[in-house]
Amino acid sequence: MRTRIELTTDQIAALGALVDGRISTNDSVLDLHGRDESAFPPVKPSAVITVHTTQEVSDVLKYCNSHDIPVVAFGAGTSLEGHVLPLFGGISLDLSAMDKILEISPDDLTVRVQAGVKRMALNKKISSDGLFFSVDPGADATIGGMTSTGAAGTTTVRYGSMRENVLKLTAVLADGTIIETGRETRKLSAGYDLTRLIVGSEGTLAIVTEITLRVFGIPEKMAAAVSRFPTLADGVQAAIAVVRSGVAIARCEFLDAQCIKNVNAHDGLNLEEAPTLLFEFHGSPRSVEEDAHVVQEIAAEFGGTNFEWTSEEGARRKLWQARHNAYWAGISAHPGKRAISTDAAVPLSKLAEAVALTEKILSQSAFPFSILGHVADGNFHAFIITDPNKPEELPAVRDLTHHMTDAIIDMGGTCTGEHGIGAGKISSLEKEAGPGSMAVMLSIKKALDPKGILNPGKIFA
Amino acid sequence: MRTRIELTTDQIAALGALVDGRISTNDSVLDLHGRDESAFPPVKPSAVITVHTTQEVSDVLKYCNSHDIPVVAFGAGTSLEGHVLPLFGGISLDLSAMDKILEISPDDLTVRVQAGVKRMALNKKISSDGLFFSVDPGADATIGGMTSTGAAGTTTVRYGSMRENVLKLTAVLADGTIIETGRETRKLSAGYDLTRLIVGSEGTLAIVTEITLRVFGIPEKMAAAVSRFPTLADGVQAAIAVVRSGVAIARCEFLDAQCIKNVNAHDGLNLEEAPTLLFEFHGSPRSVEEDAHVVQEIAAEFGGTNFEWTSEEGARRKLWQARHNAYWAGISAHPGKRAISTDAAVPLSKLAEAVALTEKILSQSAFPFSILGHVADGNFHAFIITDPNKPEELPAVRDLTHHMTDAIIDMGGTCTGEHGIGAGKISSLEKEAGPGSMAVMLSIKKALDPKGILNPGKIFA
Structure with missing residues (x-):
């Protein structure tokens, strides 16, 4: 069992000398580097080092490796999976000043x-x-x-x-x-x-x-289209049919009725509160128009109604506003709360089933939720609303998400399409990858980082 | 220094028992598994095993690993870089019967x-x-x-x-x-x-x-276009401009005048013997037509003439015939000889320079050659004609290709865009990747294959 590493005064001085004194143990600096956008409880590093060059990163790592000091890189702190949390203390290595x-x-x-x-x-x-x-x-x-x-x-x-x-x-x-x-x-x-x-x-x-x-x-022309569907399953099936048709969609996003409700409330809009597909097309003026027509025809086959499309810039941005604001609208619908996002991806043929299952499991829970996603990639997110003042909710949410994730993995999907494993999905990764692949990953980890100083507690238990 | 491994009678019997007797030491079978489409001299394995299942592959590898027997997988034997040659004897593991x-x-x-x-x-x-x-x-x-x-x-x-x-x-x-x-x-x-x-x-x-x-x-419609250019550099610049324009080309290939000459001779055609760009477009009938028009305009800016395009299937195949037959036409122009192919890839901005340099170096050599490639990817091949009955030519060709490859690497390119390292490009890989990355590759190799039984002599020296 690893224990938390606190730096000694000598170590702080030695590391500071490598980076022109850019090392801090100031409490507010530590605090800022001990959290990200995940729901994990904050964990402060022992010290924060700000680096300016690759050579400085090398010097710091060389020192930390020979002194068994854990190092976690820090950029904007926007991870949704606790990637930047220094679970075992040590250094938070801030690269945000390397911004050239x-x-x-x-x-x-x-x-x-x-x-x-x-x-x-x-x-x-x-x-x-x-x-x-x-x-x-x-x-x-x-x-x-x-x-x-x-x-x-x-x-x-x-x-x-x-x-x-x-x-x-x-x-x-x-x-x-x-x-x-x-x-x-x-x-x-x-x-x-x-x-x-x-x-x-x-x-x-x-x-x-x-x-x-x-x-x-930058494409010569961009166009957007939106269509509403009677049920969530209809919308998902329409998206799959569009992918199969070979139309060169640049974006294809799905929002459930709850997302639209939240956006209407948040932005004072009056959008139809139904499962919604949003598309974007990039190309020549003729090709984006043609693409939009093909998509309209396919959407209609699956009950899509209220189809709108535009290649006018302002109108296009407005059509997409619901998608861009969905996350914040979801949170502001529940003041003081925060959202935990799942990140399942499945083969396209399983997408309707996976989304329906997710909706069913969450409907049976006490937590408010909404579902949206990158349906053309088979990747979707459920935003589950929790109260940060009720930490007892976290284990319940974890049980819920692990229950859903197990089902996703059993249908050939993955626990993460784009957010990564971080600290919270290690058991899901083990189930998904299996012992053989996990052993290969670990052998690579040991070959490259034999002392395990790089971001310990992530990916591997 | 590794030595060649010959299997003992006991080992052959033990391995045969794992695969229902599908092990052979018949000389013609060994011969067939000791060569590929590269110019490397043949090297026979000690035995050939034909496998039918993943479990059999596992059983064979387990045995070979515990007995330090090298194993090289064999499929169709079409490698251009000697990948399938059992340089240190042992087993050629034939997977061609796993064809479901x-x-x-x-x-x-x-x-x-x-x-x-x-x-x-x-x-x-x-x-x-x-x-x-x-x-x-x-x-x-x-x-x-x-x-x-x-x-x-x-x-x-x-x-x-x-x-x-x-x-x-x-x-x-x-x-x-x-x-x-x-x-x-x-x-x-x-x-x-x-x-x-x-x-x-x-x-x-x-x-x-x-x-x-x-x-x-399969796209609804496919169209092809061809354009001829005054110089090789003009054609390359036109291809780069097409990529930059964002036209969704499905294929974009370059052939030098020598390639066209060879194809004319081989197929009794009368194509204009000039540097030539071939394009293919996939999409709707309207979009492929639009794409072809845009490409015609761009080609004209770079001196492209004699532009032809078609979406009619037979005519399309005919336009592309020169590309499909270039390799064999190049060889049949020199009866009894064989071609050695380079595989450089460079950033697009260096492509014209890289192709010109290749042409210059080869023009100064005694070997016939032609140049063609996947120019939109910055990847091109020089086919250098050698006489298999004059093995003394091989070191001269190797010097020539290494000389060109060094220059390609110095301009930020790679020694191989798609053929791989195999047995002949190890020193180029070392130069290109540098000692740090080579050490990482080797540490991964050692972590996964500590005894080095898998395809020894490839990638690493």
């Missing part, structure tokens, strides 16, 4: 950034080159954090997740070794795919300091 | 196959469900082999390589442990991405026995 966009290559459709760059700042900067970075989790996360959790978002169906969009990494191993993985090429078959091994490894194998990303040209 | 298509799921757009299924047989089978499997290396390789080399092809620009299209694997570790990696979901963020670690690991980490693949709906 190092290179923009319009001809290559790539950008190279430091790990602390946030996705919205990146998009703002590269838009003047006619480019955009596609991966859009709800939060304004850092690229380093998104890399480490293997983040995805609403455009994954068209442009891929971090796994498809990270081409090259600079990362620091537990012992301080700096490595580069991958190449800035679109195709690569040279040795083991270390890039994709580190993407999604949640800071347990290495700390990522620089990332080369694929970006895309 | 286990499951076709049109609703999930997935198929599950045994490793020995060949890609053309798969496509023939699933076409009746309106589906196709997109990855198309030149050869009719097995899905297991394509998985192990991380294969790609002409449609990678649109549909991805094996890395993007393998969702789930069953694989057997060196000690016989059977593992399953990944899930049959479109998104997954659950623990380390073992699937993508094994894809492209060239049989050095595990032997793949079952694969779940993403497949796609």
Whole structure:
């Protein structure tokens, strides 16, 4: 059993000397680095170090490795699964000051950034080159954090997740070794795919300091469409039929009636409170119009009504407002409460069944909830509302989510499509991956981080 | 220094008992398993075992691991880099009889196959469900082999390589442990991405026995276009501009004038002997027409002339005939000779420079050559013609290709976009990946295959 590591005064001095004194044990700084957007109780690090360079990360890790001090990387603190919590004390390594966009290559459709760059700042900067970075989790996360959790978002169906969009990494191993993985090429078959091994490894194998990303040209035209359905199952079936049709959807999101109710209340809107599918299309003016027509026809086959579509920018943003505000609208419907999000993904053929089962299980519980998701990817979230002042609710929610997750895994799905394992889903991962794969993961972990200093307590029990 | 392992009579008997006697030391069988489509001199295994089930693979590996017997998997023998050569003797494990298509799921757009299924047989089978499997290396390789080399092809620009299209694997570790990696979901963020670690690991980490693949709906319409350019550089620049424009090209291939000459001679055609770009578009009738128009305009900006396009099936196939026959036409232009293919990939902004450099270096050599490639991915091949009866040519070709590869790596490229490392590119990989990443790869290799029985002599020196 691991115990919590507190740094000694000597260790603090020695580490401070490596980073021009940028080490803090100030209580409010520790507090800020001891929480994220998950429902896990806060855990303070013993000290917070702010790094400015890859070399500093290397120096700090080398010291921590030889002194058995745990290190957890910190970016924007937007994890939903407790990734940044220093469960065993030690160092919270803050990379948010490494926020430089190092290179923009319009001809290559790539950008190279430091790990602390946030996705919205990146998009703002590269838009003047006619480019955009596609991966859009709800939060304004850092690229380093998104890399480490293997983040995805609403455009994954068209442009891929971090796994498809990270081409090259600079990362620091537990012992301080700096490595580069991958190449800035679109195709690569040279040795083991270390890039994709580190993407999604949640800071347990290495700390990522620089990332080369694929970006895309901003499409000539974007259009949006919305359709309402009699039942949740009808909407899900329509989404699957759209995917099968091969229409090049850029986004396809589902909201249940409760989500729409919340948004109406939150934003003073008057949207039809029915299961709703939202689409976005990217392309030429003709192609987005054609895509919208095909989707309208398919939606109608599944009882879709009240179909609206537009390629006018303001109207398009308005159609999507319900989706963008769903999370906050869900929370503000329950003042003082917070939402815990599930993250199931299933094969498309099981999606209707999985969503129906989720709705049934949650309807039988006492917790308010809503369901939405990236249906074209088979990935959906249930937002379960809990009271942070009633910590006794957490075990009940955990039982509920584990009950649902077990059923999802049994139908061939996964406990996490995009949020990662973190601290709360380890038993689900064990069930899902099985003992053979878990042993392989652990043997890789031990090969790369034999002392286990990198983000202990995550992914592995 | 490893030495060659010959099996003892007892070992042959013991292994034969594990597989109903399907072990052979017949010289012609050994010979057949000691060569592939590379130019490496043949190396016979000590014995060939034909397996029918994952359990048999497990039983054989368990035995071989405890007796230090090397094992190299064998499928169709179409590797271009000597992957299947048993450099240190031991067993060639033939999986070609594991050729069952286990499951076709049109609703999930997935198929599950045994490793020995060949890609053309798969496509023939699933076409009746309106589906196709997109990855198309030149050869009719097995899905297991394509998985192990991380294969790609002409449609990678649109549909991805094996890395993007393998969702789930069953694989057997060196000690016989059977593992399953990944899930049959479109998104997954659950623990380390073992699937993508094994894809492209060239049989050095595990032997793949079952694969779940993403497949796609056959597009409503396909159209083709061709354009000729004054110089090779013009054609390459036009291809890059098309990629940047965001037109959804399904294929974009480049052929130099020599390729066209060879095809004219081989097929009795009368194509204009100029640098040529070929395109394919997939979508609705309107969208493919629109795409072709946009491409025509862009091609014209770069001096593209003699533009032809068609969506009529027969004419489309005829336009692409030059590409499909380029390899064989190149060889038949030099009776009795064989072609060695390079596999460089560079960032798009370096592509014109990289192709020009390749052409310059090869023009100064005595070897006939032609250049073609998947330009939209920055990946291209030089076919260098050698005489198999003059083995002294091989070191000269190796010097030439290593000279070119060094330059490619220096400009940020890779020694292999899709063929893999195999036996001949190890020094290039070391230069490209650097000592840090090589050490990580080796530590993973040692963690998963501590005795080094899986495909020794590949990837690592």
